[in-house]
Amino acid sequence: MSTTPRSTDRKSFLEIVNACDNFPVPQQGLQKYIDSIDSFYHFVIPSVNQPIGLVVPSVATAFRGLQDWKLDESSTPKTLALVAGNDDVSRTAVVEKALHKFRDEKTFSILSRWRNELKPVYGPGGGLLFKLDRAAAPILGVVSYGIHLTAFTRINDGQIKIWVQKRSQSTAFYPGLLDNTVASSSIPDGQLPVEAAIREAGEEASLPEDLVRSKIKSCGTLTYMHLRDSLAIGEVGLLQPQVEYLFELELPDGVEPKPCDHEVEWFKLLEVVDLKRSISQDKVKPGYAVVALDFLIRHGLLNDQNEPDFVEITTRLHRTLELPVG
Amino acid sequence: MSTTPRSTDRKSFLEIVNACDNFPVPQQGLQKYIDSIDSFYHFVIPSVNQPIGLVVPSVATAFRGLQDWKLDESSTPKTLALVAGNDDVSRTAVVEKALHKFRDEKTFSILSRWRNELKPVYGPGGGLLFKLDRAAAPILGVVSYGIHLTAFTRINDGQIKIWVQKRSQSTAFYPGLLDNTVASSSIPDGQLPVEAAIREAGEEASLPEDLVRSKIKSCGTLTYMHLRDSLAIGEVGLLQPQVEYLFELELPDGVEPKPCDHEVEWFKLLEVVDLKRSISQDKVKPGYAVVALDFLIRHGLLNDQNEPDFVEITTRLHRTLELPVG
Numbered sequence: 001m002s003t004t005p006r007s008t009d010r011k012s013f014l015e016i017v018n019a020c021d022n023f024p025v026p027q028q029g030l031q032k033y034i035d036s037i038d039s040f041y042h043f044v045i046p047s048v049n050q051p052i053g054l055v056v057p058s059v060a061t062a063f064r065g066l067q068d069w070k071l072d073e074s075s076t077p078k079t080l081a082l083v084a085g086n087d088d089v090s091r092t093a094v095v096e097k098a099l100h101k102f103r104d105e106k107t108f109s110i111l112s113r114w115r116n117e118l119k120p121v122y123g124p125g126g127g128l129l130f131k132l133d134r135a136a137a138p139i140l141g142v143v144s145y146g147i148h149l150t151a152f153t154r155i156n157d158g159q160i161k162i163w164v165q166k167r168s169q170s171t172a173f174y175p176g177l178l179d180n181t182v183a184s185s186s187i188p189d190g191q192l193p194v195e196a197a198i199r200e201a202g203e204e205a206s207l208p209e210d211l212v213r214s215k216i217k218s219c220g221t222l223t224y225m226h227l228r229d230s231l232a233i234g235e236v237g238l239l240q241p242q243v244e245y246l247f248e249l250e251l252p253d254g255v256e257p258k259p260c261d262h263e264v265e266w267f268k269l270l271e272v273v274d275l276k277r278s279i280s281q282d283k284v285k286p287g288y289a290v291v292a293l294d295f296l297i298r299h300g301l302l303n304d305q306n307e308p309d310f311v312e313i314t315t316r317l318h319r320t321l322e323l324p325v326g
Numbered sequence: 327m328s329t330t331p332r333s334t335d336r337k338s339f340l341e342i343v344n345a346c347d348n349f350p351v352p353q354q355g356l357q358k359y360i361d362s363i364d365s366f367y368h369f370v371i372p373s374v375n376q377p378i379g380l381v382v383p384s385v386a387t388a389f390r391g392l393q394d395w396k397l398d399e400s401s402t403p404k405t406l407a408l409v410a411g412n413d414d415v416s417r418t419a420v421v422e423k424a425l426h427k428f429r430d431e432k433t434f435s436i437l438s439r440w441r442n443e444l445k446p447v448y449g450p451g452g453g454l455l456f457k458l459d460r461a462a463a464p465i466l467g468v469v470s471y472g473i474h475l476t477a478f479t480r481i482n483d484g485q486i487k488i489w490v491q492k493r494s495q496s497t498a499f500y501p502g503l504l505d506n507t508v509a510s511s512s513i514p515d516g517q518l519p520v521e522a523a524i525r526e527a528g529e530e531a532s533l534p535e536d537l538v539r540s541k542i543k544s545c546g547t548l549t550y551m552h553l554r555d556s557l558a559i560g561e562v563g564l565l566q567p568q569v570e571y572l573f574e575l576e577l578p579d580g581v582e583p584k585p586c587d588h589e590v591e592w593f594k595l596l597e598v599v600d601l602k603r604s605i606s607q608d609k610v611k612p613g614y615a616v617v618a619l620d621f622l623i624r625h626g627l628l629n630d631q632n633e634p635d636f637v638e639i640t641t642r643l644h645r646t647l648e649l650p651v652g
Contacts, residue, residue: 027352028646030352194631218623221637299543311549314547315644316646318640320638320645
């Protein structure tokens with residue numbers, strides 16, 4: 001209901017959201033959305049009545065001729081079916097076999113960062129379908145689950161300041177950008193998101209487990225569809241549907257996050273105005289920028305009075321996904 | 327990632343959300359969504375490059391032959407165009423003329439509750455297109471804007487309790503159901519949502535303006551598409567796209583909302599467990615139930631450990647709308 005003039009060297013927050021949730025939105029252009037959805041091979045498992053992933057053609061066609069996989073290119077949308085395995089263990093073995101082949105033959109550059117760490121893929125109702133290496137989720141276009149923990153403090157007058165980390169210049173992904181106090185793109189199967197957050201708070205930010213456990217607060221989820229671009233590692237155009245479990249932690253005076261390893265350059269307590277400026281100047285990792293916007297909205301620091309795209313931003317941070325969520 | 331058994335006499339929270347956001351979701355069934363969208367006449371204004379509303383056929387066809395209006399039934403989707411007026415004042419007059427005719431001729435029962443209170447309709451970019459009587463928004467299927475203010479307190483150990491009102495048995499809409507501390511489906515054009523919330527807090531709950539103004543906190547929006555059912559007044563099947571501006575207010579000890587009129591039977595401070603039970607027993611007005619769920623999510627009281635549909639609920643409370651939002 002209001003508009004704010006913007007300086008031209010900054011992005012609007014809606015542009016920041018658009019860069020992260022960059023898959024067509026059906027309500028904003030139905031034909032474009034249908035064309036996009038239909039341009040992917042839908043990754044299916046015959047016994048599951050919903051697609052599990054969305055696979056770009058250049059990836060799907062690499063499965064052609066592989067035992068245990070079947071392409072159907074006569075259907076709309078085209079499908080890539082996993083036709084072997086009848087439980088999570090056997091499916092995991094079949095998926096791993098194909099991915100190992102692609103890795104060893106250097107078929108896809110994204111697999112050069114093999115992580116040796118399995119992540120779960122869930123079906124409708126939340127049952128585990130199979131696991132695959134963290135590096136390979138965008139190959140099959142399956143939903144990834146992460147956690148974000150935002151630590152903050154209130155100064156004298158109740159004003160909120162937010163702990164951010166600067167990613168090391170030597171880190172492989174998004175070097176030198178600002179990131180959340182604690183974030184992880186991995187929640188092992190069977191581990192609760194809150195337990196993953198507590199563990200990472202210790203490993204990434206040296207925050208004492210007892211303190212985190214007693215004060216951590218769940219505050220919702222973010223969901224978005226990210227088409228990977230050249231800032232990420234690997235092929236451009238792979239789809240990364242994402243669920244982020246959000247937590248926050250009000251730190252008492254005197255407790256500060258500290259780097260544990262070379263991934264983090266420093267932690268700093270930012271004023272809201274500085275965090276906002278960093279976001280609009282593109283100095284924040286895209287996956288954290290959207291989490292930060294949601295934090296600011298939840299705490300009344302981004303609202304209809306200071307943000308012209310307030311309603312649209314709020315909706316876009318919580319997109320309903322086409323794929324099952326665990 | 328977890329499932330909780332439910333007793334059969336209660337609705338799940340996802341069922342509660344489904345009852346409020348009850349228009350097909352494109353990501354959950356594209357053809358059904360397309361069929362639904364195409365079954366409405368799209369209400370357009372030639373100079374505006376986006377539909378402004380979604381009109382059911384039985385309403386759209388009543389505009390046939392009216393000066394200033396044009397039906398196009400050969401296009402897909404069919405359209406109802408407002409072809410007169412070139413600013414908000416002239417369009418308001420044209421819309422009012424048609425609606426007065428329908429009211430006087432008793433064409434639609436929903437107009438029997440004429441409110442003599444205009445509400446704004448915005449175009450892309452937030453410009454005012456025209457105003458129409460509050461009662462008539464579902465006739466043209468345009469976006470309605472409301473405010474919700476949730477007052478709560480923290481008892482000794484920090485545990486949250488929530489102020490709810492019981493709607494009077496004699497009120498026309500949703501009598502006897504629980505509702506938010508303060509809620510209004512009307513924000514006059516030019517008034518900030520927060521100002522509407524502060525005013526209503528005084529008028530509806532006797533909360534002192536100074537206190538509310540100093541402590542009220544914006545915390546986001548909800549968006550949903552509600553096909554009106556027999557619980558609402560008027561024709562079944564009219565579409566009500568909704569934006570709710572959300573606020574919360576932590577009340578200090580000793581301050582309590584009090585009824586000002588006969589619309590409210592009482593205010594009561596509910597424990598979270600009692601609020602949850604009331605929601606699942608369908609004792610809560612649908613428009614408040616979804617706001618309450620969002621409050622519980624934001625405060626960590628509904629989370630992935632106690633709610634099997636946690637992620638889907640969070641997304642569904644923030645649907646992107648097909649129509650412009652102001």
